[in-house]
Amino acid sequence: MARAKSDPSKPTKNPFKRIWQVYQTVKTVDPTIGRWMLGAFVLVMLVGLAIGLLMGHPWATLFVSLPIALLAGMIVLARRGEAAAYRQMEGQKGATLGGLSAIRRGWYYEQEPVAADAQRATELDNAAVVFRALGRPGVVLFAEGPHGRAAKLLEKEKKKVARVAPGVPIHTYHVGSGEGELPVKKIRWTLTRLRPALSKEEMSVVNKRLKSLPGIRQAIPAGVDPTRARMDRKALRGR
Structure with missing residues (x-):
């Protein structure tokens, strides 16, 4: 029996697939979103590496910086996605x-x-x-x-x-x-x-x-x- 294909337009419960869907949607209106996310990720990792070198534990601080860098990328995605949505709304009725x-x-x-x-x-x-x-x-x-x-x-x-x-x-x-x-x-x-x-x-x-x-769309009742x-x-x- 052939496996039914999933509908990409439907939201998924998988958080990684949801992030990917959001990324693809934002990229259609903001093609530079990938570079901004990568820039935020790299910046946090470099700061973590610099702190690690000063403390003498570069690998430990890189390990701690990884989830923070990923979070920074998600924040950039959310912020720029919101800004892109507002740009699309400007001038539209409603x-x-x-x-x-x-x-x-x-x-x-x-x-x-x-x-x-x-x-x-x-x-x-x-x-x-x-x-x-x-x-x-x-x-x-x-x-x-x-x-x-x-x-x-x-x-x-x-x-x-x-x-x-x-x-x-x-x-x-x-x-x-x-x-x-x-x-x-x-x-x-x-x-x-x-x-x-x-x-x-x-x-x-x-x-x-x-x-x-x-x-x-609402008429005034008679006599009221x-x-x-x-x-x-x-x-x-x-x-």
Whole structure:
């Protein structure tokens, strides 16, 4: 009986094969990754050898340096792989989601835009869109697309959020690679440096209120205007 061939596109549980798969993927967008990894490995080994020569035990320090050198190579692979991924995202519609996905915990964010403004339904590539995230610093709105339409859409979404969550800080950014824009790779860095303003309990309540807002695929129920809901700080704390 012929042995079934494995599918290279499927993730493997073998850590060495996984590293090789990651390396191959990164190499397609960063052909120099091999030289950088080798450089990091050699540098650590040379430092270890120099220390060993000074101590009179070169072989012992080389033995200790080997796993550290391998770790250095893996760190270079991870860092340059992340940088290459961000370079691919730049200028792509929905790049904001790539930046938000790098955040490990402590934030709620939507998997699709909460608002969009296109001249025609078929012109989504040139549309202005807004993504929304919620964390302890408050609500953060990220716009993509042409500046004029994106600014109007941001202001509209900011007013909607302010009506359902008065008193909650609202931060706005325009994501892109141009002057005055927030690069995708700096989204995580920017969010982690915002000052906390909400407790976890308040975040949970605000998240529920935000989900009541109509999105780009969600119609407003007849006779109900969710943007007219009011909330104060006492309500947020559940008092």
